Amino acid sequence: MAQIVSFSSDISQMDSDYENILEDELGQDSATSTQRCPEALQMEVLRQCTDTRSTTRSHMRDETVDSLQRNSLQRNCWSAATLKVLSSMPSRTAGPNSAAVISRHDRNSSQLHRRRNSLKVYTQPSRIIQDILVNSDVEEISAEENKFEQLLSNLRGLSVSDRIRKLRATALSLKDKMEVRRLAFSDVAESSLISRNIPCYSRMKVYISRTWRSCWFSCLSVRASLQLWHSPMKKLSGRFGTGVLSYFLFLRTLLLFNLLLFVTNGLFLVFPQAVNPPSPTPYDTFTGLDLLTGTGYLSQSLMFYGYYTKTFIPDPACGAANHESPGLPACDLEQPQIAPYSITTAYFLTIPITFFIICIILVYSMSKSFGQSFQVLKSNGNLAVKVFCCWDFKVSKKMSVRLQSEKISTQLKNAIKQKSFEDIELLLLSAVVSGVNLLLPGLFNLCAWIEMHDSPSVRVYVSIFRNLLLKVSIVSVLCFRWLGRIAVEPENLHLQCWESFVGQELYRLLLMDFIFTVLYTFLGEFLWRLFSKHVLKKNRKPVFDIARNVLELIYGQTLTWLGVLFAPLLPTVQIIKLFVLFYMKKTSLLLNCQSSRKPWRASQMTTLFISLLCFPSFLGAAVSVTYAIWTTKPSSECGPFRNLTTMYQSGQLWARELESSHPILSWISWAYNSLLENPLVLFLATGVLLMVIYFQAQVVDGQKRIISRLEKQIENEGKDKKFLITKLQGLSEQSSLVSPHR
């Protein structure tokens, strides 16, 4: 402490110009450093006292705490010179585009001349410390100037749009950015266009690029405001946070999938069949019950498979003839006036192609979100990540902020405790997982008992797993019933059109699911809140169970995907259901619920949901649909595939017809036969895929090793830095002893 006093007295004795400049520079630093000193000293004393009593140092390195304190750069007794050097280290002035650096430029540029003049005044060589100070100041200013010039020259070297993008991504204040823009964009500045002799061509080019840019910006803003449900979601996230928002984002994604199905089915199946209806139906009365059960009027409508026919849609000239004999193509293909349209082929191609597109979208989004949450780097705990990233700035209501603070506090306290018991926790976790797998019937009892001891995140995963198991078993039993029993022997149930029957069952399931969700929202949330408020006299609102709700959405979507083959308009029902569900859940949330106290890692949950959507749900649906197309026998009296052995056969027939009518396209059928029907090709494709996966795994492994080596290197650099700073401190102490007064 005495040394600092002597230094500040030293400094105050220098000539006045220099002093002013220094104070300007150093004033901030020394003020904060002297303020920090007593605090840092106190912290150190506290640490030394408590460390002698602590026992949980097993995770720290071998060094003792004392030596750690000595080795860190947080010592409280640095001299002013050392502090100055420390504060202007590049790692603390953060890169060439730092705001701190560039905004200091403004202050310094006017003082640059003064400083250069004062250097000439300074002649006494014995002031080693002042020497260091002056040199470092000059170097610092020239370094800052260099950085500013560097930024300008970087910008000048890029194209206009790149310049704008880079400038926007620079962390400067808007005022500084506007100045940089003025300097760097001077060659395309508007005023210079008039004064200079720029040829017409480049003026036109500039004008076009400016107009294009303004159009692009307005397009972007329109696109942002067109996003569905933008403002309701903002209100929800303001009150409940990112976890609940992920449910509604997932709902919106599902809506978009269903819209895609609706558009493709509508264009290729529903619209052509609606324009050319088959022979009139016997049912023309419509009752409300029909809407619920899907039978009666609805069964003979566009909604279900049974309505669709095999007819080629002919040109208007032979329209009359066709209506009497719907089963045969009345017009020959030799004189088509418009190309004939086969519903059979359309049905056969649309559904698998749409499924394929959905598969690609799902796999892509899954790999993207997997890539975000699975890390290449070693993650020895997520405490730092949690502390730096957990605060949700969107939350603005006071109650929600307080709730968030409580949640974070609980999480941090648990995490601190958890670090000490990590090993025991792992054992418990693996015991739970193997117990669950072996004793399925006893699953619920075991979980209910263990649940009292587990951490909250395990509880969430277990609850998701239970729900998922229940849904998967229901859907698989149903699938077996439809495809394994009904499709094989439809006469047992006196069915004339089993596909329509299956479609109707799915329709009913979807509707029942919707009705039950509505009932649960009404009874479970609204009435329970009233009940607990008035009868139980507790002010606890029910919690919005995100996991359960998302699983309900996935279940509904699985049913839709299963049913689209048998009921092409089923996605419409799902779209209506999702729309109503959004507004219902939103209202119920805002009125009835409080946000959950459980921890919620939004991105990892999103990955889990998308992968649940892809794996059991979509894959199961795709496999069932493929099975249905490949092996089940279509009923002989209804639908576009009547009188064929399998739906797949229609594809083969179509390929053969195509070959005979357009011999040029025979290579398609050759490719189809040799590639898709050949098992060798499938084996090869699987082999290639496995090799790619192996290579990627090796690359990730290599990257992990490089990263650990780089971390060791950075540690060594840190040690060098500490060493040099200590030496500098030693030097300055020495010189102060040599020349104590001036």
Add this chain to the structure above:
Amino acid sequence: MGTTASQLGKDLLSEYQELTFLTKQEILLAHKRFTELLTKDEKDRPNIRISMGRILALPELKSNPFRKRICHVFSTSEHKDGSLTFEDFLDLLSAFSDSATLEIKSHYAFRIFDFDDDGTLDCGDLEKLVNCLTGETDDTRLTTEEMRQLIGNILEESDIDKDGTVNLSEFQHVISRSPDFVSSFKIVL
């Protein structure tokens, strides 16, 4: 180049659009909300600066535990009093907007968490940060022992060069491990 309260010039608007991550609608909305905070005689003066107290009356910032730090970081005032001009306000919204890059957000998050403005996060900064996160009531605050353990764990995980502080690169390294950061570091008017 002043921004009076009456209207934003078209050129200025397009310049703001180019230099920030905000859309035209967002800039106009920000202008509207900013001018609502001005008194009648202030509305005609260009480049008016609003004091921190008035900015903190905005509902989006009122309950945020980092509100004072946010104002200090984005303020270009020479008196370091956290007052904001309209351009500082746009800076704030741009850094917290939907389309801001991870680099910008992590840079400003670092500066907000650096309570003593020394360019690194040392133990004092981390302690203040945790206290802001956990709130002010007694039962949510961490005890001294817990705080010490927590800070030790944080430094162990994030201080790669072992100098006892977390500098900007180390901070950005930690942030890159969390895909949630970009969506939680958002304020929308």
